[in-house]
Amino acid sequence: MDSREIVRRTLNFEYPERVARSFEPSDFVFGGPEIPNPLGTWRKINEREWRRTDEWGNVWGRVGETSKGQIIHGILNDLSEIASCPFPDFANATYYTHAQEIFASQPDKWHIGSVQGLTFKMAQQLRRFEQYLVDLVTETLQINRLHDRIDEQIQWQIKRLQQAGADSIMFWEDWGTQTQIFISPSLWRAEFKPRFMKLVADAHALGLSVIMHSCGKITAILPDLIECGIDVFQFDQPRIHGIDTLSKMQQDRATFWCPVDIQTTLQSKDETLIRQEAGELLAKLWRGQGGFIAGFYSDEEAIGLEPYWQQIAGDEFLQQGVQ
Numbered sequence: 001m002d003s004r005e006i007v008r009r010t011l012n013f014e015y016p017e018r019v020a021r022s023f024e025p026s027d028f029v030f031g032g033p034e035i036p037n038p039l040g041t042w043r044k045i046n047e048r049e050w051r052r053t054d055e056w057g058n059v060w061g062r063v064g065e066t067s068k069g070q071i072i073h074g075i076l077n078d079l080s081e082i083a084s085c086p087f088p089d090f091a092n093a094t095y096y097t098h099a100q101e102i103f104a105s106q107p108d109k110w111h112i113g114s115v116q117g118l119t120f121k122m123a124q125q126l127r128r129f130e131q132y133l134v135d136l137v138t139e140t141l142q143i144n145r146l147h148d149r150i151d152e153q154i155q156w157q158i159k160r161l162q163q164a165g166a167d168s169i170m171f172w173e174d175w176g177t178q179t180q181i182f183i184s185p186s187l188w189r190a191e192f193k194p195r196f197m198k199l200v201a202d203a204h205a206l207g208l209s210v211i212m213h214s215c216g217k218i219t220a221i222l223p224d225l226i227e228c229g230i231d232v233f234q235f236d237q238p239r240i241h242g243i244d245t246l247s248k249m250q251q252d253r254a255t256f257w258c259p260v261d262i263q264t265t266l267q268s269k270d271e272t273l274i275r276q277e278a279g280e281l282l283a284k285l286w287r288g289q290g291g292f293i294a295g296f297y298s299d300e301e302a303i304g305l306e307p308y309w310q311q312i313a314g315d316e317f318l319q320q321g322v323q
Contacts, residue, residue, distance in 0.1 A: 001018075003028070004110050010291065011255055013290040015288060018322045018323065019322075021318075022293060022295050023310070028110050030170075031100070034095055040053065055116075056122070059072055074128055076126040093160060099164045100164040113157075118171045118195075120173055120175070123150055136191065140191075151199065155202055169203050169211070170213065170234070172214075175214045175216060178217060180217060185220045188221055189221075210229065211231065211234060211257070214235070217241065219242075222241065232255040236261075236295070236297055239261040243280055247285055250285065250291050256285050256293070258292070258294075260281070260310070275312060278317050279320055282320050296314065
């Protein structure tokens, strides 16, 4: 079986011959919209500080040369500007040319179309995060209008990525802290669940599966997300939800894509514990039938981890993840 067949069987719980994986040699290749943006390159403004402007017009800042930085000024200063605030035109087919080339050059891989966030992520970047959380409660109609404009651009990304040759679309949208989601589950269900339902249905109608990455403990809304039709959940901290909890939720045929937990088990730097967790993930989530992708956390420097420890996890996934 090539990578495409391994992943297809994994998502369909059709007993792939081995576990799918995102460490090298990975079963996946990524491509997404690329918008010309001369201001997108980091520029040094003094001895310590750097700035760049993203495609949406948000200004990012960082200290030093290696940080990913953070938004220091969102383009949406006032909610009265929602209708006139300039957004990127994700309908522009030329933005997806490189993605199409990437997918066409690797026909044996599973093609993941990278979407620039979903509604929550993009809205909080346009508006200062703390203010946005207040707006969600106090300015419901205005926020609905903002979300509608963002969703339109997401829908264009889904359509264009499918045309470029994607098999799945994937979005990165962190919804929680280490203890709970950022907003109440009732507010999430009122404002965001219908949007998830619509966007996921749009992707499915085009033959695309949907992959969601989220950090933090979002266990409270995980059944809702499964109900919305999310096909794959990419979690770097499976233990924050509980591996047994995730296993029970697989009755709804959700696939989980996880490395050995990056905040607990890998940080132990204990080979026995790392191998044990890799085996537990396979035994409880993969079970030889699919529904699990052996993951890899790419930014090891950010979590203070030497590559050796994930190599151990990868070795265990390879040894045990075969029929």
